Structures are given as structure tokens and as C-alpha cells.
Amino acid sequence: MSVDTLTTFFALLTVLSNVAVVVAVVLWIGGLFSPAVAEVGARLRDSLSGSALALAWSVAAVSMAGSLYYSEIAHIPPCLLCWYQRIAMYPLAIILGIAAIKKDVGIRIYALVLAGVGTIIATYHYQLERFPDQTSIACRLDTPCSTTTIWKFHYVSFPFMAISGFLVIAVLLMIARAPQELEGDDVDDEDALLPEERG
Amino acid sequence: MAKKSRSKAAASQPTKGSATGRKRPVRKKKKSVPVFPILVSVLVALGIAATVMSRGGSSGNPAASAKVTVTGGGLSKAPEQGAADPAIGAQIPEVAGRSFDGKDVVIRRDGRPKAILFVTHWCHVCRQEVPAVQAWLDEHPVPEGTDIISVATSTDPSGENYPPDKWLEREGWQLPVMVDDKNNSAAGAYGLQAFPLWVFSDADGKVVMRVSGMFEPEQVWGVLEQLASSSPTK
Numbered sequence: 001m002s003v004d005t006l007t008t009f010f011a012l013l014t015v016l017s018n019v020a021v022v023v024a025v026v027l028w029i030g031g032l033f034s035p036a037v038a039e040v041g042a043r044l045r046d047s048l049s050g051s052a053l054a055l056a057w058s059v060a061a062v063s064m065a066g067s068l069y070y071s072e073i074a075h076i077p078p079c080l081l082c083w084y085q086r087i088a089m090y091p092l093a094i095i096l097g098i099a100a101i102k103k104d105v106g107i108r109i110y111a112l113v114l115a116g117v118g119t120i121i122a123t124y125h126y127q128l129e130r131f132p133d134q135t136s137i138a139c140r141l142d143t144p145c146s147t148t149t150i151w152k153f154h155y156v157s158f159p160f161m162a163i164s165g166f167l168v169i170a171v172l173l174m175i176a177r178a179p180q181e182l183e184g185d186d187v188d189d190e191d192a193l194l195p196e197e198r199g
Numbered sequence: 200m201a202k203k204s205r206s207k208a209a210a211s212q213p214t215k216g217s218a219t220g221r222k223r224p225v226r227k228k229k230k231s232v233p234v235f236p237i238l239v240s241v242l243v244a245l246g247i248a249a250t251v252m253s254r255g256g257s258s259g260n261p262a263a264s265a266k267v268t269v270t271g272g273g274l275s276k277a278p279e280q281g282a283a284d285p286a287i288g289a290q291i292p293e294v295a296g297r298s299f300d301g302k303d304v305v306i307r308r309d310g311r312p313k314a315i316l317f318v319t320h321w322c323h324v325c326r327q328e329v330p331a332v333q334a335w336l337d338e339h340p341v342p343e344g345t346d347i348i349s350v351a352t353s354t355d356p357s358g359e360n361y362p363p364d365k366w367l368e369r370e371g372w373q374l375p376v377m378v379d380d381k382n383n384s385a386a387g388a389y390g391l392q393a394f395p396l397w398v399f400s401d402a403d404g405k406v407v408m409r410v411s412g413m414f415e416p417e418q419v420w421g422v423l424e425q426l427a428s429s430s431p432t433k
Contacts, residue, residue: 002253005250005253011249051232058238138280147322150355
């Protein structure tokens with residue numbers, strides 16, 4: 001499989017994650033104004049919340065694997081800002097995996113901080129690619145951060161892939177729920193205790 | 200007092216025994232959405248789509264089929280602007296290749312001063328340099344007795360502004376263009392470290408200057424005119 005094929009694959013994944021984040025944001029904002037939209041959002045959340053931690057881990061793991069593919073197999077060395085984004089993403093691949101196994105939504109705040117920092121760095125990197133004259137008067141072969149190394153669908157580059165990964169991880173963390181919260185949904189509260197069993 | 204009403208769902212549920220002997224409704228499990236099978240299916244579909252979509256890009260890569268022959272020793276790595284260049288006075292390598300439409304393009308030590316411009320489609324500075332040079336060329340012919348030859352190198356189907364032939368066509372590029380091979384042999388022979396790279400040689404085929412980065416067309420023409428006036432064939 002060529003580098004270009006894999007780049008196209010990751011770019012398509014990026015587009016898919018962008019759609020997911022946009023849908024999540026639209027449902028959240030729409031739900032504030034419309035009960036029908038809130039109901040749709042609640043159903044979607046309920047269907048995903050049990051798997052959200054595992055999905056977030058999947059996103060982090062694929063992001064980590066993808067970045068390692070480019071540096072170690074495709075021999076495209078990461079620039080300095082790419083390294084900083086790796087510092088935010090790689091720990092997520094580990095801690096979210098552990099949290100998914102333990103079903104521990106307490107990971108949320110720690111992972112959100114990492115995702116937030118990564119998003120900020122990736123956003124700065126993306127604008128540097130778009131306005132490279134800030135830092136360079138020539139395009140060096142040793143991959144400066146102002147060089148757009150890959151470019152797909154007129155907007156997807158390496159830092160944009162990172163932004164998309166961090167954002168979809170953040171959305172999944174926000175909808176993740178603990179097993180006891182999920183079990184509470186399965187039972188009509190009135191039937192949880194028979195009357196004579198209640199104090 | 201027993202509760203008069205229970206939810207219909209609970210009433211129809213099978214029940215377990217409790218401490219009081221009354222049956223306790225079994226917790227109803229919601230049907231879970233098969234998230235991961237759906238995810239795997241989506242990934243497989245995206246993989247197929249990516250394979251189909253990139254087939255055109257990879258097979259159309261002009262560098263993939265380009266052949267370049269380099270004769271003579273390569274130049275040392277081009278320094279950054281302002282630094283001393285150890286290649287000054289060295290013989291330029293002779294390079295034979297082809298243009299995008301298959302015509303022969305050669306860089307030879309033929310007694311004519313030259314400016315050789317290395318560009319790549321994904322470099323934002325090249326994308327400023329090319330139209331600037333073309334606009335100057337539209338008003339000022341190449342100085343008599345000199346040549347300007349361009350080399351399209353470092354072609355990357357995943358990169359911005361691909362393919363290079365369409366880019367240069369859009370810019371109305373009139374100068375000869377040699378397509379470098381997939382190993383960037385011509386660029387490597389001239390010690391390219393950054394784009395764009397200008398290499399100026401005198402009538403004896405010796406390097407007089409290398410410039411990495413934007414170089415104003417007026418300055419390019421100035422160097423060539425100076426080289427042409429000091430050429431022994433004039």
C-alpha cells in the first residue's frame with residue numbers, strides 16, 4: 001500500500017471525524033432549543049456512551065500508529081510542533097486504553113486536558129502551514145513546521161488530522177458514562193425495590 | 200400497600216424471587232448497538248475508497264516514470280543564505296532528462312552561462328517565485344547567450360498543489376522544465392537543501408553562485424547579464 005493510499009485513508013478518517021464532531025455540536029446546541037433534537041441527541045448518546053471510552057482509545061491508538069507509520073516507515077520526519085502534538089496524543093493511547101478496560105470515566109478530566117493542549121498546538125501549527133511566511137523564506141528539505149507535507153481534500157494536513165483526533169476524543173469523553181449510570185437506565189425506578197422492601 | 204400500578208414492561212418481565220417471597224423484576228437490558236462491528240465496516244469501506252481514489256494520483260506521478268542521467272561529480276550541499284559556499288568554482292554536473300511532454304532537456308557545459316532553477320509544487324516560496332519569474336520573462340527576454348533551465352523535483356502525490364505539470368501550466372511557464380526522477384537525482388547532484396534553488400554557472404561551466412529561497416527576477420537577469428558580458432565567446 002503506497003504512502004499516498006494511506007494518506008488518503010487517514011484523510012477520509014479525518015473527514016469522518018469532522019462530520020461526527022459537527023453532528024455532536026449541532027445536536028448539543030439544537031437540544032438547548034428543541035426537545036425533539038434533545039431527544040435525538042439523547043438516543044445517540046445512549047447508544048454510544050457505553051463504548052465511548054473504547055472508541056476514544058481507538059482514535060488515539062490509530063492516531064499514534066499513523067504518526068509512527070509516517071516517521072518510521074514513510075521516512076517523513078516530524079517537525080518540532082509535530083513532536084509536541086505527539087506528546088499530547090501518545091499518553092492518551094495508553095491511559096484511555098486502561099480506562100476503557102476498567103470502565104473508568106474518571107479519566108475524563110485528565111484526558112480532556114491533554115486533548116485540549118494538543119488541539120491548541122495543532123491549531124497553531126495549522127495556521128503556520130497556511131501562512132508560512134511568518135517563519136520561512138525557503139522550503140527546507142528537513143521538514144520545517146511551515147511546510148505543508150501532505151494536503152488532501154483542500155483542507156486536510158497533518159496538524160488538521162491531529163486537531164480532528166483530539167476533538168473527537170474530547171466529544172467521546174464527554175458522552176462516556178460509567179456502567180452504573182448505564183444500568184440505571186435499564187430499569188424503571190419504581191420497580192427497583194418492591195414496596196415492602198423499601199425502608 | 201402494594202403499588203397499584205407498575206409499568207407494563209415490568210409486569211410482563213420474568214421475575215426473580217426476593218427475600219419476602221415476592222418476585223423481583225429482572226433488570227431489562229437495552230439492545231446495545233454493535234458499535235465496533237459498524238466501526239470496522241466503516242474502516243474497511245474507507246480503505247477501499249482510499250485505494251480507488253489514490254490509484255489515479257500514484258499512476259499519474261510524472262516523477263515515477265522520469266529518467267534522469269547525471270554526469271560528473273555532485274556539488275556539496277547548498278548553504279543557507281549568507282553563508283560561504285564551498286561549491287563556488289566547481290564544475291556543474293551535466294544532467295540529461297525530459298520535460299513533462301517527453302522532449303529532451305539537458306544541462307550541459309556548452310560554453311553558455313546558465314541559471315538553473317529547482318522548484319517543487321508543494322513549496323509556497325516556489326509558488327511565489329514561478330509567477331514572478333514568468334511575469335518578468337514576459338517583459339524581458341532571457342539575456343542573449345545565456346540559458347535558464349528549470350527542474351521540477353521532489354514530486355509528491357500527497358503534497359499540496361499536485362501535480363506539478365498542471366501547476367506550471369496554470370502559471371503559463373515558458374522556460375524549459377526537466378522532470379526529476381523519483382530519487383530526485385538532479386536535485387541531489389546540485390546539493391539542493393531548500394527550495395527554490397538557483398544555481399548560476401559561467402561560460403566554463405563553473406558554479407559562480409547558489410541561492411536558496413526567493414530570488415527576485417531582476418537580480419536573476421542581472422547575474423546572467425554580467426555572466427554574458429564576461430563570457431569569452433561574446
